Amino acid sequence: MILSENLEKLIQSLNRFPGIGRKTAQRLAWFLVTQDKSFALQLAETITTTVESFTTCSLCNMLSESDPCPICQSDDRTDNTICVVENNSDIQIIESMNEFRGRYFVLGHLLSPIDGFGPEQINTGKLIGRINTLKPSEVILALKPSAEGEATIHFLWDLMKDKGIDLTRLSTGIPFGGDLEYSSINTLANAWKRRYTV
Amino acid sequence: MILSENLEKLIQSLNRFPGIGRKTAQRLAWFLVTQDKSFALQLAETITTTVESFTTCSLCNMLSESDPCPICQSDDRTDNTICVVENNSDIQIIESMNEFRGRYFVLGHLLSPIDGFGPEQINTGKLIGRINTLKPSEVILALKPSAEGEATIHFLWDLMKDKGIDLTRLSTGIPFGGDLEYSSINTLANAWKRRYTV
Numbered sequence: 001m002i003l004s005e006n007l008e009k010l011i012q013s014l015n016r017f018p019g020i021g022r023k024t025a026q027r028l029a030w031f032l033v034t035q036d037k038s039f040a041l042q043l044a045e046t047i048t049t050t051v052e053s054f055t056t057c058s059l060c061n062m063l064s065e066s067d068p069c070p071i072c073q074s075d076d077r078t079d080n081t082i083c084v085v086e087n088n089s090d091i092q093i094i095e096s097m098n099e100f101r102g103r104y105f106v107l108g109h110l111l112s113p114i115d116g117f118g119p120e121q122i123n124t125g126k127l128i129g130r131i132n133t134l135k136p137s138e139v140i141l142a143l144k145p146s147a148e149g150e151a152t153i154h155f156l157w158d159l160m161k162d163k164g165i166d167l168t169r170l171s172t173g174i175p176f177g178g179d180l181e182y183s184s185i186n187t188l189a190n191a192w193k194r195r196y197t198v
Numbered sequence: 199m200i201l202s203e204n205l206e207k208l209i210q211s212l213n214r215f216p217g218i219g220r221k222t223a224q225r226l227a228w229f230l231v232t233q234d235k236s237f238a239l240q241l242a243e244t245i246t247t248t249v250e251s252f253t254t255c256s257l258c259n260m261l262s263e264s265d266p267c268p269i270c271q272s273d274d275r276t277d278n279t280i281c282v283v284e285n286n287s288d289i290q291i292i293e294s295m296n297e298f299r300g301r302y303f304v305l306g307h308l309l310s311p312i313d314g315f316g317p318e319q320i321n322t323g324k325l326i327g328r329i330n331t332l333k334p335s336e337v338i339l340a341l342k343p344s345a346e347g348e349a350t351i352h353f354l355w356d357l358m359k360d361k362g363i364d365l366t367r368l369s370t371g372i373p374f375g376g377d378l379e380y381s382s383i384n385t386l387a388n389a390w391k392r393r394y395t396v
Contacts, residue, residue: 003290004263006248011239028215030287032245033252033261040249043211044242047230050204051238054231063231065202089228092201107211 007033024161059130061106061123063088071104072161084127084141084156086110086149094142102140105130110148111155122152122160131160138166145172145190203230257328259304259321261286269302276300277332282325282339282354284308284347292340300338303328307351308346320350322357329358336364343370343388 007029008127014025032040056062057069061181064070071077071091081102085091107122141156143149157167173191174183183191205227211249212223230238254260255267262268269289279300283289286346305320329337339354355365358379371389372381381389 003268003293004248004252006244006251006263010241011246013237016231016237019222019225024217026287026290027217029248029283029288031215033249034286037212037249039214040245043208044245044249046204046208046211047238047242047245050208050227051231051235051242053204054202065204070201079339087228088232089224092224092228095201148203183302 002055039101060104060155061108061126062091062104073084076101080136081138081140082131082134082136084139084143086143090142102136102138103130103134110143110146111152112148119155124156127156131163131165136165138168141167141169143169145170258302259306259324260289260302274299278334279338280329280332280334281337282337284341288340298338299326300334300336301332305341305350308341308344309350310346310352317353322354325354326357329361329363334363336366339365339367341367343368 009071010029010032011022011025014028015022017025020028027060032043051152052064055065055067057064057067057072059068059072062069062071066073078101081100082105083094083100083102084105084107085094086107086109088106094100094104105123105127107127109122111115111117111119111122139156139160141153143152153169160167171194172187173194174180174187180188208227208230209223210219212218212226213220215223219228230241251263252261253263253265255262255265255270257266257270260267260269264271276299279298280303281292281298281300282303282305283292284305284307286304287305292298292302303321303325305325307315307320309315309317309320337354337358339351341350351367358365369392370385371392372378372385378386
């Protein structure tokens with residue numbers, strides 16, 4: 001017996017989130033209907049407001065409530081450094097560090113020709129245009145150390161190596177608080193190779 | 199730099215779900231704003247519709263879109279058995295078994311006097327009233343085998359033992375597909391005690 005068509009629809013919607021299976025979706029749906037109504041209604045409103053207010057920045061591809069986005073607009077930030085990231089959520093974590101004062105560029109995807117993500121799909125042309133305009137002295141390629149991340153870093157390096165820009169990438173190694181024992185061989189080998197004098 | 203007040207609010211709302219930490223809430227929020235808009239707006243609408251349509255059944259405490267709920271209303275179900283559960287979500291899993299054709303009663307909570315859940319808070323009076331009306335021959339106490347579940351089962355058994363009703367509870371033991379090796383000592387000891395001839 002299907003208890004409620006609406007509830008079933010809600011469960012199926014929640015089930016579409018990444019990493020949320022059917023069981024978890026059921027738990028979340030029941031939480032919504034059994035908690036105080038105002039929380040659920042407020043959540044629905046917040047989803048609508050947020051999604052409707054978000055737009056893609058025509059300069060850096062970041063999603064925000066304005067175009068250009070607050071970071072491209074800001075006079076407090078320097079054009080001297082551009083940080084290239086894969087996703088919007090990467091910007092959020094880098095900003096939470098409170099360390100970087102330059103501009104961003106969101107690729108939207110890493111290079112992965114097999115999956116149909118070639119140079120055009122990762123906005124290469126737009127990135128080069130942005131670099132030609134801002135004339136930064138450093139471009140930080142803050143991409144994840146995976147096969148696709150490495151391919152993208154190598155591709156972008158090749159494209160920009162003659163521009164006289166300092167091209168940097170994030171350090172790789174054992175994560176802070178991580179155990180050697182639970183590190184992958186690749187991570188350990190990499191950390192070993194990049195060891196430095198204390 | 200807070201990228202968006204709305205996004206921050208959305209993350210905080212999602213963070214209130216049980217088992218959803220700040221990191222997961224961020225991932226879900228970004229999923230909502232980066233996927234196609236229509237999915238997010240549809241989800242918001244489904245939440246609103248579902249929550250607004252749900253009401254508590256005055257007979258069995260189940261949440262549904264009608265009062266009495268579809269199960270209390272149904273002529274296809276027998277008054278002969280009442281299944282007592284802790285939560286609404288328990289009904290969903292029992293119904294998915296497609297085995298039980300009786301009525302339900304939702305306690306809403308297990309007995310836990312330390313946390314302020316005494317006989318009144320678990321709707322004991324209402325349950326007894328329902329039993330006196332339906333006159334079932336069996337009451338299934340489908341409560342979880344935990345300290346609070348056992349206390350509730352014992353309390354309800356004591357209350358109903360002289361009513362000439364068959365009081366049953368779910369079998370306990372090693373879960374289907376579970377390894378002996380990973381079972382708790384309590385689970386194993388219980389399964390051992392309740393072993394039966396094959």
